[in-house]
Amino acid sequence: MNKVVTINLNGNAYQLEEGGYDALRLYLDGAARRLEGNPDQGEILADIEQAIADKCVAVLGANKTVVGTREIEQIIDEMGPVEDAASETDERESSAAGTATGQTEPGAAASESRAQPPPPPVRRLYKIRDGAMISGVCNGIAAYFGIDPTIVRLVFVLMVFLWGTGILAYIVLALIVPTAGTTAEKAAACGAPFTAQEFIHRAREGYYEGMKTWGDKHAHRKWRREFKREMRGWGRMVQHEMRENACRWQQHWVPRPGPGPGLWITLPILSLLRGLLALLTMFALISLVTTGAVFGLPMPAGVPVWVGVIVLILAYHVVAWPLKALRHAWYYHAAYGPRFAPPLFWLGDTIVWLGFVILLVWLADRYLPHAHEALRNLPPVIHHAVDNVKQWWAAR
Amino acid sequence: MGINEKFTPIRKGLLEFLVLKIIAADQVYVADILRQLRGTEFATREGTLYPLLSKMRREKILDYEWKESDAGPPRKYYELTTKGREQLRETSEYWQKISGTVKDLGQPPAG
Numbered sequence: 194m195n196k197v198v199t200i201n202l203n204g205n206a207y208q209l210e211e212g213g214y215d216a217l218r219l220y221l222d223g224a225a226r227r228l229e230g231n232p233d234q235g236e237i238l239a240d241i242e243q244a245i246a247d248k249c250v251a252v253l254g255a256n257k258t259v260v261g262t263r264e265i266e267q268i269i270d271e272m273g274p275v276e277d278a279a280s281e282t283d284e285r286e287s288s289a290a291g292t293a294t295g296q297t298e299p300g301a302a303a304s305e306s307r308a309q310p311p312p313p314p315v316r317r318l319y320k321i322r323d324g325a326m327i328s329g330v331c332n333g334i335a336a337y338f339g340i341d342p343t344i345v346r347l348v349f350v351l352m353v354f355l356w357g358t359g360i361l362a363y364i365v366l367a368l369i370v371p372t373a374g375t376t377a378e379k380a381a382a383c384g385a386p387f388t389a390q391e392f393i394h395r396a397r398e399g400y401y402e403g404m405k406t407w408g409d410k411h412a413h414r415k416w417r418r419e420f421k422r423e424m425r426g427w428g429r430m431v432q433h434e435m436r437e438n439a440c441r442w443q444q445h446w447v448p449r450p451g452p453g454p455g456l457w458i459t460l461p462i463l464s465l466l467r468g469l470l471a472l473l474t475m476f477a478l479i480s481l482v483t484t485g486a487v488f489g490l491p492m493p494a495g496v497p498v499w500v501g502v503i504v505l506i507l508a509y510h511v512v513a514w515p516l517k518a519l520r521h522a523w524y525y526h527a528a529y530g531p532r533f534a535p536p537l538f539w540l541g542d543t544i545v546w547l548g549f550v551i552l553l554v555w556l557a558d559r560y561l562p563h564a565h566e567a568l569r570n571l572p573p574v575i576h577h578a579v580d581n582v583k584q585w586w587a588a589r
Numbered sequence: 590m591g592i593n594e595k596f597t598p599i600r601k602g603l604l605e606f607l608v609l610k611i612i613a614a615d616q617v618y619v620a621d622i623l624r625q626l627r628g629t630e631f632a633t634r635e636g637t638l639y640p641l642l643s644k645m646r647r648e649k650i651l652d653y654e655w656k657e658s659d660a661g662p663p664r665k666y667y668e669l670t671t672k673g674r675e676q677l678r679e680t681s682e683y684w685q686k687i688s689g690t691v692k693d694l695g696q697p698p699a700g
Contacts, residue, residue, distance in 0.1 A: 273634030
């Protein structure tokens with residue numbers, strides 16, 4: 194007995210077993226992907242759905258109202274993969290191979306960017322574990338520079354003889370260089386161009402592989418997991434590329450109304466508020482732990498101290514979240530605006546708010562004797578608090 | 590590679606020509622096209638046929654109208670356009686030419 198999903202095929206309802214629904218969903222999604230850019234995409238998909246519906250009707254009857262998974266798989270087999278007959282001719286006809294990249298760019302005004310050449314393939318240093326001797330460092334370096342890995346290994350070995358620098362360098366690299374997990378990253382490691390065509394190509398291949406596994410349930414599940422991970426990997430790459438190439442692509446976007454001159458002030462103020470909140474929370478925490486009461490409000494009887502701590506932290510997050518969200522919105526607005534380079538901006542913002550916080554603490558120290566005293570007491574108080582926690586942990 | 594695999598690209602290329610011939614003979618539903626091809630070496634599937642038909646329609650060599658069928662919803666009923674007939678004639682002539690070449694090549698000269 195399995196779950197049944199009711200679907201709509203071209204206007205009529207059909208009941209499929211859950212497994213059959215999954216298979217059909219994959220088939221239709223793959224078809225839609227392959228027909229991307231085809232002007233008749235909608236019509237072809239409707240025809241396909243109708244054909245599937247006809248085949249479903251053939252297996253249903255008065256005594257059978259649900260289409261089984263096996264039957265769906267057979268139907269998909271009969272239908273065959275949707276091949277875009279138009280894709281080959283369109284590729285020949287399109288003047289610039291780079292037209293395709295224009296289509297996946299963010300921003301509605303990508304139409305102006307159709308003539309833009311595709312961004313040069315970005316090469317990234319990754320560790321490549323396939324066929325690696327120890328951890329793929331040499332493989333990765335070789336792929337990055339486009340030379341034979343054996344040569345890289347020789348160089349490393351030589352460096353080992355030069356006072357062991359090779360070993361140190363290798364260990365450091367093995368630790369900090371990320372491993373190329375998804376094929377998206379592997380492609381970047383070898384410098385394959387990251388374009389929309391490339392993505393479609395890989396999605397197609399991945400889908401074809403998936404089709405082979407339909408008989409075997411385990412293999413199929415495994416393939417789906419990996420396929421989703423791949424696609425997510427590409428999604429992450431897209432974001433990365435976006436951030437890196439934002440400046441280059443920005444010129445082609447409809448210029449958004451800029452964030453305005455008030456940004457430099459608003460952002461640090463928001464950060465400052467968040468910083469103040471953090472400070473407040475810290476002080477509250479300290480007072481709670483040392484005196485068992487938050488700034489004089491005693492805990493309700495019987496509630497242990499650590500619950501109060503957790504509640505305080507949660508409260509901080511709840512209040513800070515809208516502040517963070519605002520700040521994030523401002524920041525991204527600025528990042529894709531016409532002027533600012535994102536990393537620099539973020540750095541400046543951090544420095545400004547840190548400065549504010551330090552200034553505030555110093556002022557408090559100077560002008561509020563209470564605060565001064567509290568700050569003086571801070572180190573022993575922290576020790577005390579830590580001891581408290583240790584005792585509580587031991588007494589559990 | 591078996592014989593079947595070697596001829597796959599040739600069969601793919603000829604499919605459009607054969608579909609034109611089938612539709613020229615009589616107006617047909619998509620199911621009829623698939624049925625006529627089913628027993629032959631050119632048997633194909635909906636996943637291949639639908640995109641091909643839509644491409645041919647974009648090239649204006651085919652057209653369809655919705656027609657009630659005996660069972661179920663109305664279906665697309667395909668027929669050739671004038672341009673389609675023209676193209677069919679040209680392709681047939683070309684086919685005669687190349688199949689003649691294929692036949693004659695490699696034969697010892699007559700006499």
